[in-house]
Amino acid sequence: MTEQQAPSFAIEKLYVKDLSLEVPNAPAVFAEHANPEIGIQLQTAAQNLGDDAYEVVLTVTVTAKVGEKTMFLVEVSQSGIFRVRNVPAENLEPLLSIACPNILFPYAREVVSESVSRAGFMPVILQPVNFEALYAARAQQQQAEATPQ
Secondary structure (H helix, E strand, O other): OOOOOOOEEEEEEEEEEEEEEEOOOOOHHHHOOOOOEEEEEEEEEEEEEEOOEEEEEEEEEEEEEEOOEEEEEEEEEEEEEEEEEOOOHHHHHHHHHHHHHHHHHHHHHHHHHHHHHHOOOOOOOOOOOOHHHHHHHHHHHHHHHHOOO
8 A cells, every 4th residue: 555545634723613602691690609500512513625624513512500590601613624535435434423523622622611711600621522422322323213113
């Protein structure tokens, strides 16, 4: 196998594509002394940009509530452009759905923590995520939906 045919993977660019922070009940929310319930949602998307380049977007949404009252909501779309060459087709989707989000997640975690701190709250430290398990669960769900009942 020549060097031109060898599989290769490179990070071209990492960036915040979108960032939103809301504190809808400020300033009254700062008088709350109860510990908020934290909800976290993750979503990944990938698109082919051509010329062996792919954009992968990891969207992390964190919502903190006390009862029905929202203390804060932060959403970050941490993105990356990855150059992928000579990777077999069956390995491309797992690469874009597992490896790339694993690279993006620490950056998204930092943006969430910093944003929440700047909003006047204690930082939210996101726990590690098993993107391989999320990918497997999503693939299993898609297979179940495709199977006629």
